[in-house]
Amino acid sequence: MNIKEVKELLTTPKNIVITAHKNPDGDAIGSSLALHHYLLSLGHQSTVIMPNEYPDFLKWIPGEEHIVKFSLDTPLAQSKIKEADLIFTLDFNLLSRSGEMENDLKSSNAVFLMIDHHQQPDDYAKFMFSDTTMSSTCQMIYHFIEKLDHLDMISAEIATCIYVGIMTDTGSFRFRSTTSTTHRVVADLIDKGADNTKIHENIYDTNTISRLQLKGVALNNLRVLPEYQVAYISLSQKELDQNKFKKGDTEGFVNFGLSIDGIKFAAIFIENKKDGIIKISLRSKGDFSVNEFSRDHFEGGGHHNAAGGKSNLSLSDTVDKFISILPSYKNVLNQ
Numbered sequence: 001m002n003i004k005e006v007k008e009l010l011t012t013p014k015n016i017v018i019t020a021h022k023n024p025d026g027d028a029i030g031s032s033l034a035l036h037h038y039l040l041s042l043g044h045q046s047t048v049i050m051p052n053e054y055p056d057f058l059k060w061i062p063g064e065e066h067i068v069k070f071s072l073d074t075p076l077a078q079s080k081i082k083e084a085d086l087i088f089t090l091d092f093n094l095l096s097r098s099g100e101m102e103n104d105l106k107s108s109n110a111v112f113l114m115i116d117h118h119q120q121p122d123d124y125a126k127f128m129f130s131d132t133t134m135s136s137t138c139q140m141i142y143h144f145i146e147k148l149d150h151l152d153m154i155s156a157e158i159a160t161c162i163y164v165g166i167m168t169d170t171g172s173f174r175f176r177s178t179t180s181t182t183h184r185v186v187a188d189l190i191d192k193g194a195d196n197t198k199i200h201e202n203i204y205d206t207n208t209i210s211r212l213q214l215k216g217v218a219l220n221n222l223r224v225l226p227e228y229q230v231a232y233i234s235l236s237q238k239e240l241d242q243n244k245f246k247k248g249d250t251e252g253f254v255n256f257g258l259s260i261d262g263i264k265f266a267a268i269f270i271e272n273k274k275d276g277i278i279k280i281s282l283r284s285k286g287d288f289s290v291n292e293f294s295r296d297h298f299e300g301g302g303h304h305n306a307a308g309g310k311s312n313l314s315l316s317d318t319v320d321k322f323i324s325i326l327p328s329y330k331n332v333l334n335q
């Protein structure tokens, strides 16, 4: 990214749209709102548009109430995209990851700026800040503001938004992507007014009894394949319905498998009858790349140790397919 040109671009007031990937997570919402507050304080017009709905535990982040959801407010979102001079796409790098917004984004004449930490970025953006070693897009927003010499403009609101995404994308500062720089950034965010204890509570202490019971079902369905150091969970639509499933309820469940001693690769398969697919989340430890595994077998991708995917087969056929692929990875997994 040519930061001088970006700086130049931001010297006059612009109409800006900020957007992130479908099924936005803490990093997507946190980075979008952090950038939003920053751009507003520079005197720009800014609208955050998310492709669709997101979990309730994100519905307190400063500015969240102003987010336009494309799937719920399509005409408004479309006109904002049409009027935009600049469009920031955060926490994704393929326009198809924006779901139903894809065509509107593609037909826009705005200048695109990408800030993202996923692998293999597409080249739709004039300005690209892509770094796969980064813990989160939120950390990149901090560095983006830093490059623009505006760290002093990080308010408590902005610090809070950035903290959320770093915390959620690093599994609370434990994944390999968490560096000493990440901790220095987080320390500075606390100094700037991010209330770390409160943020943890707001995101993680939001269980309902039905979510805890769904967790029980997931743990009961957990299977281990010791010969491959693999663990997986499956959840059927029926099991979700019986436990009043709401978006976000299965967040983090994939990590149960990975927490078992000796397990290197964990998966969760979640049936979604409405979309007619099985949603898949994959996690690994060490050298095994779930990004490649998902790209090769389950129409997805993501990061080296965390990726998503999907399957059009039935739930049991998807699990069977998964198990049938494992022998060809036996050597890699047992290294």
Ligand SMILES: [Mn+2]
Pocket: 027, 028, 091, 117, 135, 136, 137, 169
């Ligand atoms: Mn992210």
